[in-house]
Amino acid sequence: MTKNIARIAVLVVVVAAVLYPLIWMIGSSLKSPEEISNNLSVIPREFTWSNYDKGWTSLDIVFGRFFLNSAIIALATVLANCVSCLLAAYAFARLQFRGRALFFTIMIGTLLLPHHVLLIPQYLLFNNFGWINTPLPLVVPKMLATEAFFVFLMVQFMRGIPRELDEAAKIDGADPYRIFRHVIFPLARPALVTTAIFSFIWTWNDFLPQLIYLNDLSHYTVPVALRLFVDSSGQSSIGPMFAMSVLSLLPVFLFFLAFQRLLVEGINTAGLKG
Known part of the structure; x- marks a missing residue:
């Protein structure tokens, strides 16, 4: 006791x-x-209570606009990461092709590369594309499975799915696409949910890339907009800033709660190891 x-x-x-x-x-x-x-x-x-009203309306643009911008970028990133990383992971985990081990090693090696090293060349590239001050630099790279952590996460999960399921599907005449669609994809839901949760949280809270690529006030996201409560002289509207910071946590909290339920259900129904 x-x-x-x-x-x-x-x-x-x-x-x-x-x-x-x-x-x-x-x-x-x-x-x-x-x-x-x-x-x-x-x-x-x-x-x-007026801190919330001031924080919502005191800037040149209603703060809800920044919530909308963050939601669009975060949800687009979630979709892009889930689709591209799932396809890349399936190729590394289940398909046989020349150079697979080398490409996988290079992909894992990108985890050791500091993100800040890539900022200048990426900015020059996106500037040549005319993408600066649009959400494209924040979303399009995610469509190319550039998040090596999520690819690695899904590869490790797929390696735990018995290959006997693939062989049984091949006996029934399934090609790699049908195996992915009817076998791997339904069983990969826990890894997909984990990817969705972390993609949303990391993107919603991201500051530096959004500060670099988004220049107009109307395009700002929530993390960048919170800095507007501190002016150039160092004076801050600290009460409204805290109020908007509290509100900025709600979407992350609600998103996590919704997907946590799906994550637990997926884990409970996907015990296929052993």
């Missing part, structure tokens, strides 16, 4: 430490600027 109480106490302390920054941000979104700097408690002395 004592051990159980001690474990629960430790878990409560860990959860409180992890959630404290989030709770503090929510509390700060309801404080006045003066109280944010003077009151270290997570509970406001006086609730300032």
